[in-house]
Amino acid sequence: MTLAALLPPVATATVLNCFLFALAWRGDRTELRTGRTPWPLVLGITYIERHALALPQQYAQGYADSIECTVCPAPMKAERMRYLIQHQPAVVPFVQQHIAPAIQASQQAMNQIGAALLPCFEDRA
Numbered sequence: 001m002t003l004a005a006l007l008p009p010v011a012t013a014t015v016l017n018c019f020l021f022a023l024a025w026r027g028d029r030t031e032l033r034t035g036r037t038p039w040p041l042v043l044g045i046t047y048i049e050r051h052a053l054a055l056p057q058q059y060a061q062g063y064a065d066s067i068e069c070t071v072c073p074a075p076m077k078a079e080r081m082r083y084l085i086q087h088q089p090a091v092v093p094f095v096q097q098h099i100a101p102a103i104q105a106s107q108q109a110m111n112q113i114g115a116a117l118l119p120c121f122e123d124r125a
Contacts, residue, residue, distance in 0.1 A: 015117065061087055076103075 031038045063083035076099060084092055
């Protein structure tokens with residue numbers, strides 16, 4: 001199978017995932033606005049309780065989030081950087097070196113997706 005043959009299904013899956021994510025995000029925001037606990041959180045807590053899963057070490061250290069992928073630009077927030085500086089200082093230089101190019105690459109990818117999708121919605125405005 002050639003790369004050209006893979007592009008249409010990959011593009012379709014990407015667009016579908018974007019729409020599904022937007023739909024889930026909108027529902028989550030609505031639940032938060034109305035004071036209800038978001039359903040993904042309810043499902044997650046239920047699963048953790050049902051299977052008696054232990055929380056990762058960083059939860060007890062004041063960082064209740066995933067730390068496994070330290071250079072991913074999506075969840076890189078000030079809290080994550082503070083946690084890394086305090087608890088995993090050896091990875092900080094690597095993150096500092098690679099985060100800007102990763103963010104730039106992500107922004108370029110989002111710009112390309114936006115350029116491809118926006119014309120689809122212009123005639124509906």
